[in-house]
Amino acid sequence: MSKHRVSRRQFLNYTLTGVGGFMAAGMLMPMVRFAIDPVLEAEAGGEYHASKQKVSDLTNEPKRVDFKFKQKDAWYESDVTQMAWVYKDKEGKVVALSPICKHLGCTVSWKGNPDYPNQFACPCHGGRYEKNGKNIPGTPPTAPLDVYPTKVKDGFLYFGKPKPNNIVK
């Protein structure tokens, strides 16, 4: 009989240590990556993405604004295009709403339903929202449209990461 035969107990020990180590690495790696990757850190700290929209050209009518940016995820970099509905409120403050419906994620349009010309409408299940993003009771969405934090630099509009809408009273 060979001296190097692994007992059942040893085999179990090796296997469990291996699996445990693998799982621990799986949990730790994202934390390590987050700590050392400046791009991801910037994202968490609230990176803003430039658009070609001049703030001086905005009116009180919601306008679709598209913007593009590069998203880096570990080794993979991709081009992302997002859009917002943007207008100036009565005080001249910029309001930028996410177009993602809070029901099941379809894309809403301003004046999307001709029967409700001053609302956002979702084409999927008839969801509707007021101009400030507030969901209309009796339609499927149960929350207001998210809002983008915005910044202005050299007259152009920059978009942050969408957040829950607290402009809706």
Ligand code: FES
């Ligand atoms: S996804 Fe918009 S109403 Fe259902």
